[in-house]
Amino acid sequence: MPALMIQGAGSNVGKSMLVAGLCRAARLRGLRVLPFKPQNMSNNAAVTVDGGEIGRAQALQALACGVDPVVDMNPVLLKPETDTGSQVIVQGRRVATVRARDYAAMKPSLMTPVLESFRRLEAQADIVIVEGAGSPAEVNLRANDIANMGFANAAGVPVVLVGDIDRGGVIAQMVGTKAVLPSGDRVSGFIVNKFRGDLRLFDEGYALIADSTGWRGYGTLPWFPEAHRLPAEDALDLTRPSGTGVKIAWLCLSRVANFDDLDPLASEPGVQLIMVRPGEAVPGDAAMVIVPGTKSTRGDLDFLRAQGWDIDLAAHRRRGGRVLGICGGYQMLGRTVNDPQGIEGHSGAAPGLGLLDVRTVMSPDKHLARVTARHAATGLTMQGYEIHIGRTDGPDCARPFAFVDGRGEGAVSADGLVMGSYLHGMFADDDFRAAFLADLGVRSDLRYAAGVEDVLDRLAAHVEAHLDVTGLLSLAKGG
Incomplete structure (x- = not known):
């Protein structure tokens, strides 16, 4: 079945939000869409309808798809307990607590449950939209990788790379990733995220990325100012506006x-x-x-x-x-x-x-x-x-x-x-x-869940307005 993987040129470039937007956009086009993230690292977890736990971002993406979250949407979840050790959750259940250096020895055994979960979702959906973790440019972690290119190659899923222009250096992010990727790791396209200002001012930079990498550009996504109204997964995102009173x-x-x-x-x-x-x-x-x-x-x-x-x-x-x-x-x-x-x-x-x-x-x-x-x-x-x-x-x-x-x-x-x-x-x-x-x-008239649904609809419209969603869905189908 069709699938598409969104990987990042770095951490916190907006992959989770973009996948949620694509999921809602595909759903509004009448497709049965499901989210998937092979490996996540987060202490912000959600309890699924089948009694396990997954990353909070995948629960939000499930909401964007209009379905209940299940453990197959995030088969490997790492929950840091110290600076050097994490609890390892596989298909919703804790299996071990390991030090970071020992996790590498576990990874070869984890590809099997990752692919099992992915295939189960594939069988239920018109399209699966996959989120990577961290960056494929971390080639020092490439051996037995299950989070990015290792999974993409094993599952035969096309990859689009997302870069964050807001933090600066997006051209180097993209071109540098292309330079360090092994020859067998293929990226099919790119998206520039979190742009502020006049989009035309980046035309030259956008063309430079395309020319230097040979990748197809699927658009530049402007900053989405309502992002803070959606549940955040990363503790780095704990800065947000609030009311008065x-x-x-x-x-x-x-x-x-x-x-x-x-x-x-x-x-x-x-x-x-x-x-x-x-x-x-x-x-x-x-x-x-x-x-x-x-x-x-x-x-x-x-x-x-x-x-x-x-x-x-x-x-x-x-x-x-x-x-x-x-x-x-x-x-x-x-x-x-x-x-x-x-x-x-x-x-x-x-x-x-x-x-x-x-x-x-x-x-x-x-x-x-x-x-x-x-x-x-x-x-x-x-x-x-x-x-x-x-x-x-x-x-x-x-x-x-x-x-x-x-x-x-x-x-x-x-x-x-x-x-x-x-x-x-x-x-x-x-x-x-x-x-x-x-x-x-405090008097409260807020309807929180309805507000989240409204923001997801607005995010989908934002994605549709600025990205080549038709092209991305075609890429997922092998086009």
């Missing part, structure tokens, strides 16, 4: 995970979302502080204390401010975090922040589930997902944050100021978010 502070942890929780809050006109970065203090006038999920609870506890945020949180609570911990952030709020088997690093226990009377014990079993929960304080139902290791218990669990299948979930302090929950995605539910924010004095 009540301040909610969000701690930017070093191993922050599943930070899509912030997207609906950042979209609220009545919320000023403050991203508290390393070295900055928690604003004293924040109404609420959110401690987000993390891939390394004890590691980020150390990081949090190194910033002095533990002192800020204690002062915030004394002033009557609210605190919400989500997933790993919930674990940090308790009295202890014990990892007897060394699941997230060396074995041992660490003192928590002591803002909730609960204790967490890590275990190797990961809990993955899409859930419908009922918020204890308001009685409202909300959709969310759980993706965590560890079990948390203690006296404050007698006051649950929510109920899932009749059981209590999360914990609330006796004074009601500190809350913890394992539920991700809760703020995407409009009614729950409106009620939650009303307690902080």
